Amino acid sequence: MNLPGVDAMIKKEMIALLLAGGQGSRLGVLTKNVAKPAVLYGGKYRIIDFSLSNCINSGIDTVGVLTQYQPLKLNSHIGIGKPWDMDRIDGGVTILSPYLKAESGEWFKGTANAVYQNIHYIDKYSPEYVIILSGDHIYKMDYSKMLDFHKDNNSDATISVINVPFEEASRYGIMNCHENGNIYEFQEKPKNPKSTLASMGVYIFNWAVLREYLIKDSDSPESENDFGKNIIPEMLKDGKSMWAYQFSGYWRDVGTIQAFWESNMDLVSRVPQFNLYDSEWKIYTPNPVKSAHYIGPSACIKKSMVAEGCVVNGTVINSILFPGAIVEEGAVIEDSLIMSNSKVGRNAVIKKSIISEWVTVGANSKLGEGEDIKNEYKPNIYNSGMTVVGENAEIPEGAIIGKNVMIDIGACAEDFTSLIVESGKSVFKGGVAE
Amino acid sequence: MKNVMGIILSGGRNTKLKELSTMRSSPAVPVGGKYRAIDFVLSNMVNSGITNVGVITQYSFRSLMDHLGSGKEWDLDRKNDGLFIFPPFLSDESSGWYRGTADSMYNNLTFLKRSNEEYVIISQGNCIYTTTFDDMLKTHKENDADITIAYREMSDVPIEELSNMGILQVDSNQRVIDFQEKPMHPNTLYGSLGTYMIRRELLISLLEESVAHGYYDFVLDIIIKMLPKLRVYGYKFNGYWRSISSVQMYYKCNMELLKLEVSQELLNSAKIYTKVKDEAPTKFNEEAEVKNSIVADGCIIEGTVENSVLFRGVTVKKGAIVKDSIIMQGSVVEENSTLSYAILDKNVILSKGRCLKGEENWPIIIGKNVMV
Numbered sequence: 162m163n164l165p166g167v168d169a170m171i172k173k174e175m176i177a178l179l180l181a182g183g184q185g186s187r188l189g190v191l192t193k194n195v196a197k198p199a200v201l202y203g204g205k206y207r208i209i210d211f212s213l214s215n216c217i218n219s220g221i222d223t224v225g226v227l228t229q230y231q232p233l234k235l236n237s238h239i240g241i242g243k244p245w246d247m248d249r250i251d252g253g254v255t256i257l258s259p260y261l262k263a264e265s266g267e268w269f270k271g272t273a274n275a276v277y278q279n280i281h282y283i284d285k286y287s288p289e290y291v292i293i294l295s296g297d298h299i300y301k302m303d304y305s306k307m308l309d310f311h312k313d314n315n316s317d318a319t320i321s322v323i324n325v326p327f328e329e330a331s332r333y334g335i336m337n338c339h340e341n342g343n344i345y346e347f348q349e350k351p352k353n354p355k356s357t358l359a360s361m362g363v364y365i366f367n368w369a370v371l372r373e374y375l376i377k378d379s380d381s382p383e384s385e386n387d388f389g390k391n392i393i394p395e396m397l398k399d400g401k402s403m404w405a406y407q408f409s410g411y412w413r414d415v416g417t418i419q420a421f422w423e424s425n426m427d428l429v430s431r432v433p434q435f436n437l438y439d440s441e442w443k444i445y446t447p448n449p450v451k452s453a454h455y456i457g458p459s460a461c462i463k464k465s466m467v468a469e470g471c472v473v474n475g476t477v478i479n480s481i482l483f484p485g486a487i488v489e490e491g492a493v494i495e496d497s498l499i500m501s502n503s504k505v506g507r508n509a510v511i512k513k514s515i516i517s518e519w520v521t522v523g524a525n526s527k528l529g530e531g532e533d534i535k536n537e538y539k540p541n542i543y544n545s546g547m548t549v550v551g552e553n554a555e556i557p558e559g560a561i562i563g564k565n566v567m568i569d570i571g572a573c574a575e576d577f578t579s580l581i582v583e584s585g586k587s588v589f590k591g592g593v594a595e
Numbered sequence: 596m597k598n599v600m601g602i603i604l605s606g607g608r609n610t611k612l613k614e615l616s617t618m619r620s621s622p623a624v625p626v627g628g629k630y631r632a633i634d635f636v637l638s639n640m641v642n643s644g645i646t647n648v649g650v651i652t653q654y655s656f657r658s659l660m661d662h663l664g665s666g667k668e669w670d671l672d673r674k675n676d677g678l679f680i681f682p683p684f685l686s687d688e689s690s691g692w693y694r695g696t697a698d699s700m701y702n703n704l705t706f707l708k709r710s711n712e713e714y715v716i717i718s719q720g721n722c723i724y725t726t727t728f729d730d731m732l733k734t735h736k737e738n739d740a741d742i743t744i745a746y747r748e749m750s751d752v753p754i755e756e757l758s759n760m761g762i763l764q765v766d767s768n769q770r771v772i773d774f775q776e777k778p779m780h781p782n783t784l785y786g787s788l789g790t791y792m793i794r795r796e797l798l799i800s801l802l803e804e805s806v807a808h809g810y811y812d813f814v815l816d817i818i819i820k821m822l823p824k825l826r827v828y829g830y831k832f833n834g835y836w837r838s839i840s841s842v843q844m845y846y847k848c849n850m851e852l853l854k855l856e857v858s859q860e861l862l863n864s865a866k867i868y869t870k871v872k873d874e875a876p877t878k879f880n881e882e883a884e885v886k887n888s889i890v891a892d893g894c895i896i897e898g899t900v901e902n903s904v905l906f907r908g909v910t911v912k913k914g915a916i917v918k919d920s921i922i923m924q925g926s927v928v929e930e931n932s933t934l935s936y937a938i939l940d941k942n943v944i945l946s947k948g949r950c951l952k953g954e955e956n957w958p959i960i961i962g963k964n965v966m967v
Contacts, residue, residue: 204876443873
């Protein structure tokens with residue numbers, strides 16, 4: 162007999178909740194109008210594609226995507242889940258946005274609160290297990306193997322961990338565990354880490370246990386309602402069975418401009434550590450309706466990736482061109498990302514830059530030249546030598562733009578007070594910073 | 596164009612395509628790096644606002660059915676109307692084999708009768724062109740025509756190809772005064788595109804009458820016979836158009852796509868929809884030397900590629916040289932091998948150090964799944 166309320170639903174063993182509400186503020190202008198999971202990556206993907214594809218490749222066909230910050234692009238990207246084969250009668254992908262309730266209504270206060278507010282969504286499928294994912298990371302992982310590990314250890318909560326260099330360990334949540342993987346201590350961004358096993362933000366919980374802790378957590382006024390800061394420590398304190406599942410493949414948190422660029426560049430090396438050409442573990446994304454790309458008689462392309470719909474007549478070295486990018490004759494692109502539908506005019510030279518979607522780079526302009534001076538406006542974001550151009554910006558013909566320069570979304574010729582923008586300067590839409 | 600339905604004839608056997616059509620019908624032949632020939636006419640119909648399309652198939656239609664699926668990629672998986680595929684079938688009245696183009700439509704008369712559009716556009720599945728049919732419909736109405744035939748001046752097509760076409764003559768009002776089907780000696784350069792506009796009810800009655808008399812071909816038995824009785828008009832099409840009718844035409848068409856003006860008109864003036872597979876963008880390694888070529892997603896290139904069309908998932912290894920060739924999905928050109936004026940069908944492996952060379956007017960073809 163069916164339980165009331167779940168009669169019409171197929172019971173799912175494990176469903177996924179994908180946290181995709183983060184802004185990713187350290188990506189600067191790249192995340193001004195979109196959430197971090199919706200940022201373009203690797204020539205045709207958005208960051209969230211990796212977690213979503215991992216789900217379907219691991220046999221998880223029911224995924225709730227929690228959105229909050231700037232969800233428009235994310236919503237239209239995911240749609241009804243067709244590219245991931247998640248347009249299902251039972252389950253599939255569901256976008257869960259913050260909503261108003263009868264008595265109250267609020268934003269998701271923390272990661273745990275976001276899941277708490279959607280308890281009814283999870284209950285609908287009465288799963289044994291829930292996997293909590295973040296839409297911010299680049300990796301390929303078989304969650305079904307992690308679930309096997311979880312079951313074998315009779316675990317209440319299993320946390321996927323990866324070995325990080327000791328000097329970076331203090332940036333992560335660190336799991337200290339016995340040799341067999343049993344966790345005895347959790348340190349959030351510790352000054353003196355006891356181990357180098359960092360949490361990847363991938364958790365499998367027994368739903369019944371997590372449910373109880375979510376409710377308890379939401380009743381506690383001093384809680385930050387965060388998995389890492391509250392739920393995990395609380396469960397540890399109560400002596401729940403908690404295990405670390407060690408992952409050893411490629412995993413990157415592309416949270417900074419430098420990390421984002423480096424991870425993209427990893428893809429163009431001869432035998433990339435991260436292989437997108439693996440037919441056993443495909444990464445899915447909506448395919449644009451574009452023709453195959455065309456490489457002209459005067460083109461030269463080396464150590465690069467080029468997506469469909471591109472037209473290349475210039476030189477492209479160690480770079481990635483996203484769908485519909487156009488590189489005119491004489492233009493030179495090195496160590497850069499040119500995102501969808503952007504156009505690089507004749508004889509323009511672009512070095513170490515990230516050019517967002519629908520940007521026009523005027524003929525004879527130069528980007529990424531000069532001294533490596535930190536950005537004056539946001540030195541903590543633009544400090545790795547990369548110049549970043551926001552979407553829909555227009556770079557005037559003949560402009561000379563230095564390093565660590567930020568060009569605002571939609572900035573046009575009138576916003577350039579001079580054709581020379583020195584390293585570390587910024588160009589704002591309307592001339593002033595918000 | 597809410598008031599028009601489409602029929603795509605994808606039927607006849609084509610031996611002039613040699614190995615390319617042993618396993619597939621000509622509309623399913625891969626073209627331009629990521630398309631199949633039928634994508635063009637299907638996209639033309641969709642871009643004209645036609646949402647009710649029947650595809651009539653006969654020979655080796657497995658790959659075509661596989662490609663079309665539910666019509667999703669053309670936005671034709673509709674609740675009402677959408678895409679319908681009609682292979683031959685056995686019943687009390689039909690023989691399980693279409694005896695001609697008129698017979699193939701007659702066998703699917705239910706589709707025509709059940710539809711409620713006023714006009715039908717009948718077209719061929721193996722022609723490469725980009726257009727919409729709005730203007731043709733307008734002309735059809737203005738001329739108060741019974742049948743309008745799209746035609747084109749074929750001066751850019753080798754003369755021997757004209758003998759594979761319908762050749763027509765029009766008077767100063769564009770009325771068709773003569774129509775020769777596949778003539779030995781064509782009397783004009785005006786070739787029919789095999790695209791006809793006709794009122795649905797007239798089509799139904801013409802088909803019923805013709806088949807009742809034991810005549811089964813739409814061109815020979817309806818158009819040519821009815822020329823004196825019906826108002827048959829021509830509609831001149833001036834754009835790029837190729838029929839994938841022979842290996843030479845197939846090769847020519849693909850190579851012409853490397854010209855910017857052709858690819859602009861054909862691929863970028865409107866959206867051409869096709870079934871896509873999820874491939875990563877193409878990767879060029881350090882040794883890659885690629886010039887004047889079309890390359891689809893999922894390729895890995897380490898060699899030299901010039902004046903060629905590469906379909907998805909092709910690998911060109913170090914030291915390999917590919918010139919003036921067409922390489923279909925999943926094929927591999929191993930190290931230090933050379934290819935020129937060649938067509939490699941799907942999943943061909945050209946082993947290390949091999950050399951294959953055809954001629955421009957006689958490209959060499961390597962059939963599917965072959966290891967050379």
